[in-house]
Amino acid sequence: MQVTETQADGLKRAFRVVVSAADLDAKADARLNELKGQVKLNGFRPGKVPTAHLKRVYGKSVYSEVIEQTVNETNGKLVEEHGFKLALQPKVKLSDGQQGETLLDGGKDLAYDVELEILPKIELSNFKDIAIEKLVVDVSDAEVDETIQRIADSNRPFATKEGAAETGDRVTIDFTGYVDGEKFPGGEGENIDVLLGSKGFIPGFEEQLVGAVAGESRTLQVTFPETYAAKELAGKAATFEVTVKSVDAAGPIAIDDEFAKTLGQESLDKLKETVRGRITQEHAGAARQKVKRALLDALDAAHRFDVPEGLVEQEFAGVWGRVQEDLAGQNRTFADEGTTEEEARQDYRRIAERRVRLGLVLAEIGERNNIQVSDDEVTRAVVERARQFPGQEQQVWDYYRRTPEALASVRAPLFEEKVVDFLLELANVTEKTVTKEELYKEEDDEKAA
Template identity: 60%
Template sequence: MQVTETLSEGLKRELKLVVPAHDLSSRLDQRLVEMKDRVRINGFRPGKVPVAHLRRLVGRQEMAQIIDNVIGETIRKVVEDRNERPALNPEVKLSEEVEAEKLVDGEADLIFTATYELLPAFEIQDFSTIAVERPVAEVAETEVDEQLARIAEGNRPFVEKEGAAATGDRVTIDFVGKIDGEAFEGGSGEGVDLTLGSGQFIPGFEDQLVGASAGDARTVEVAFPAEYPAKHLAGKAATFDVTVKSVSAPGELVVDDEWATKLGLESLDKLKEILRDQIRSQYDQASRAKVKRALLDQLDGVYQFDLPEKLVEGEFEQIWKQVVDEMTQAGKSFADENTTEEAAKADYRRIAERRVRLGLVLSEVGEKNEVQVTDDEVSRALVERARQFPGQEREVFEYYRKTPAALATLRAPLFEEKVVDFILGKAQVTDKTVAKDELFKETEEA
């Protein structure tokens, strides 16, 4: 085998490889000898098929498979011998000087090029020099009380009443929505409970039912908001034929231990404790996101190195597709965002470069420090993923177990979070008490 480096420019490499024809023929001879004891061909006893006859029957087919295998094996060996780490699988191109017919007949050398980019080499910095602030906020009792009040209101009893419905009353209705006189999908319901003034339905709908009594039939005229999620309805005028089945007034609500037990809890204090823990969990997630962002910003400033172009291009294309899809769904243009397509592309390419750079850094840190994601951790992530598809859990499990690439998408974020934890464990992290609004405030850059 001959190996000639034809390009060495930055991270780019191109190799010309030549595998002699006699090496390919030797492999084919070996394979045919192994096959002759297994194949069954009419007119020949088992194991007695002449190799020459077998070559005429399947020689070309087997040689094509051998060539594929040789290309893969050769590239792996050469890259390993050169002590290189390609960013992606090398691109292979057969030389134009090789005649395909002669190649599969074993009469020509296999000549091809392998083009690839290397993963950049860089030194891992001393993380003890990194200093970040972790914003933390105290959970106020007023927020616990607000959450408790929302739960209580959602569980308020209603008592059926005579007479007209007022704001705050609950009506049970049947309705059929129409656009241009035709009923539309998803616009009908039966026995639907609606608290007037809750804002549960589109603007204007509930107001037109104030004053209605049980047995009344009303035509409600509304317009869907321009930003309504269902694009086929956004901005369109609609009518709803509504029949009021019953009217109920809000009953007395007493928030005490007895009420809490009806929710399945031992006491009101226990419910408050659960709410406090839930709020604290939300605070912790926001704090984690902020400190991680601060850490990544510092890493992005510390590490500067050439990036594999194809990795950046792949990341950019993924981001750009998402951007375009979201703008199309929202019916917006770049002008609506006070930018141009060219400027937006430049911005998102910088984001792609940042993601690739930080991804390479985190990967290198994790590998050098033997950060591992266990199978149990991946299994738990898979369970959480399956829960997002009620009724399809079995199909989700089967898909991920049969699709290694999909399973890798569950492992990757777990690995990233563990590497971030590893770095934070080495860095100088100082807690800073902030108000809730500051904790949840999104920066313009984010």
């Protein structure tokens, strides 16, 4: 076998490989001898089929198998001998004149070119030099009371009232919608409850029902939002013919131990404790996302190296596909977003490159520090996902069990979170108490990222 390096440019390597016909023929003969005791051909006893006859019957398929095996083995040795870590699978191209079946008859050298894209060598920074602020929010009694009040409002009893509907009342309606004078799918409903002021319908719909009385018919003029899910309706003007069936007013509700018991809590104090714990958990999740973003920004700034173009292209293709789907779903263009397609491509390519670089850094950190995700952890995560689909748990479980790519999509975020936890233990993390509004405020740079 002859191997000649033909390219060594950055992270790209290329080699010319020639395997002699003698080596291929020897491997093919060995494989044919193995088949002697396995195949059954009419007129021959098991194990007594002449090699020449086997070659006539199975020669092409055997040579195809030998060539594929030889290419894989040769590429594997090449990678091992050079100490390469591959970013992607090798690209193999047979030399001119060796396409089709010219190699499958035997007696010819195998010559091919192989292109490799390798992972860069990463020099990790000192993680103890990373300084990060962790935002902390103290859950106030007022926030707990406000949350319980919202729960109470959503559980208020309603009773039929005389007179006109007001904001806060519930009206029950039948309606038929028209766009350009034609009915549209999903534009009809009967005995639909509308809570006035809840903003649960198209903008302007609820407001035009204020003042209506039971038995009254009204014509409502509204416009679907530009971001409406059904893109065929997005931005369209619509008319709704509405009949008010009844008007109900919200009754009083006492926030006490009895109310808490209707929610499965033994007392109001216990309900407040539960609500406080849930709010604390929500704030902790938001704070975690911010501190993780800060950590990733610090890692990105501290590690500058070339990334494999193939990985960037793959990542960009996924990101760009989702961007185009989102725009199409919202019936929007790049101009609506205040940019051009070319500018957007450049921005999202930078995002793809950042993701690849950070992924390589996190993988390197995990490998050097033996951070692993156990099969039990993956199983628990799959079970949690399956629980999100009541009645279809077994189908979801079977899908992940049969689909390695899907299972990898579960393992990857678990690994990332483990590496992030490891780094936060080493980094200089200081806590800063802020308000709820400050915690959830999205800065322009965060939106861009």
